[in-house]
Amino acid sequence: MSTMSAPLKLLELPLPVQPIAPSAANLRQALLTNREQTLTQLYQRTFPMVRRHVQRHGGSEQDAQDVFHDALVVFYEKTVRGTLHLTAAPSTYLVGVCRNLWQREVERRRRQPQTELTAEDAARVVAEADAPEPRESPPVLEFVERLGAKCRSVLLAFYYFQQPLEQIAAEHAYAGIRSATVQKFKCLERLRRAVRAAWFPNENR
Amino acid sequence: MRPELERLHRIEQYLLSTSAATDWQRQLRLDPTLADDAHEQLRLYQALHEAGRLQLRRELSRIHTRLYGPRRTGWFTAATAGLRTVLLRWPRFRSRS
Incomplete structure (x- = not known):
């Protein structure tokens, strides 16, 4: 039996909201009451800038979308939990986050460049696919x-x-x-x- | 609430750190299965968090498609689509297309 003596830290759960700057508080309220409209406005204002940056730095439209969605998910979570500290407009903040994310992705790709699939690799993939998978409980x-x-x-x-x-x-x-x-x-x-x-x-x- | 739901509520209060640790320790001594149930409930919350992220990503993809997806056909093309279909059945028009 597991012991649960120490309190668990659950960042994902609705914790008491910390005091936040008025603009972040307004944004939080807007996201809670009308998520779709607020996200659409943020998207319209910000995505073109993110796409321009990513495409100028060797990425594709899909890369820009992936990076932007990653940033928006974190942005949403931080905003509704009251842990976002905005010192600029939300779109400026998001573009900054996306630039950093894309920079990291470019470096990751440089370290691990995609290699072509060799015949041995292909044989190994087929063998792995044929092997019976251990039966596990569904997540x-x-x-x-x-x-x-x-x-x-x-x-x-x-x-x-x-x-x-x-x-x-x-x-x-x-x-x-x-x-x-x-x-x-x-x-x-x-x-x-x-x-x-x-x-x-x-x-x- | 039913006792089973009250129990879920009690565990949630502990997981959210809104109940005092000393009180939780007292409850653990009284109920030896509480710790396992709390652990299980924590896994449910983690899965809900994961599911929420997936849903948010789906919503973002829908917004993207709405804003930047393939352009819809213009009203004139849409309005005359039926007429074009009829005309294409006639050999005279088919040869031009």
Whole structure:
């Protein structure tokens, strides 16, 4: 049995929000209340600059998109957790992050240039593909994807997108915070049961 | 809430560090299976975080396609598509295309 004496550090969970600069606070509010529109505006303002930079430095349109999405994911997570400290416009900040990410990617590619597939490599890949894979329990992520749409939406809204329970209640037609909280735990329980049933079929907990 | 849901709530409070460590220690002594359940719940949260990231990436891809995806056909081309299909059935027009 595992011991859990020390408190766990869970950066991914909705922690109490730290004080943040007004512009970051406004951005946080906008992302929480209207994610799609806010992200679209950020995208329109910023992506052309990122694409220009990446293409001028040896990358493709797809490279620019990949780098930009990586930066936006981190940007979103930091903003909604209140750990983003903006000293410039969000688009300037994002372009800076993308420049750094692309610089790192260029250096990584320089260190590990793509090599052509030799006949031996191809034979090894085929042999590996033919070998029977050890049967493992499916990862928990698969069970999240298999949850019903509403349960999945409630859990992601709370645990990842960090939306307040009032908003979750309104968007999912629950009577109020109390009802949304109960539904959230019911969905969490459903997820846990699905995982347990697949991982420990003989256990009856 | 049902006792099972209350238990999930209690574990969540611990994982979010909103309940005191001393109180958690007391609960662990009273309930020997609590530590395993907390560990399992932590894995669920990690998977939810991963799933959330995937969804955000899907949303970003949709935004990208909407803003910079292949251009939609213009209204004139779309409006006359049916007429072109009919005309192409006639040998006289087919030879020109």
